[in-house]
Amino acid sequence: MTTTSTDTLTPSYNLPIAIVLLSLPLLWIQLGIGLFVAVLGLFLLYQTTTIRLVFTATALEVRRNEGLLKTFPYADWQTWKVFWPAVPILFYFKEVNSIHFLPVLFSPDELRAQLEQHCPDCAV
Secondary structure: OEOOOOEEOOEOOHHHHHHHHHHHHHHHHOHHHHHHHHHHHHHHHHHHHHEEEEEOOOEEEEEEOOEEEEEEEHHHEEEEEEEOOOOOOEEEEEEOOOEEEEEOOEOHHHHHHHHHHHOHHHEO
8 A cells, every 4th residue: 555655565474374384294293383383373474464564754653453553763773684585584673772573574575665765774
């Protein structure tokens, strides 16, 4: 979804579905580990349906069902990186006083484009 002042990233179910599928053979090999991986995949699937990243002119907003959870002003950003560009699974960014890791539950291409637009000097 795109408007004149904000860009909301499209959800991507690739990572949670891959984790759930990975849990299936693990259930046969080691039940406990398989259950853990399955629950993790289902949790990420739920998060994919409810969490949205919104890029505004001044900050990255994390929203759940239209409610604002957290705002990260670009002015505080020092670096960002998307790990494993061929198969993006983790998004990292560092602010002045903290670091953040987010699973890639949204379009990695849209994420990279927005990051390059709003924080081009912060790329690692």
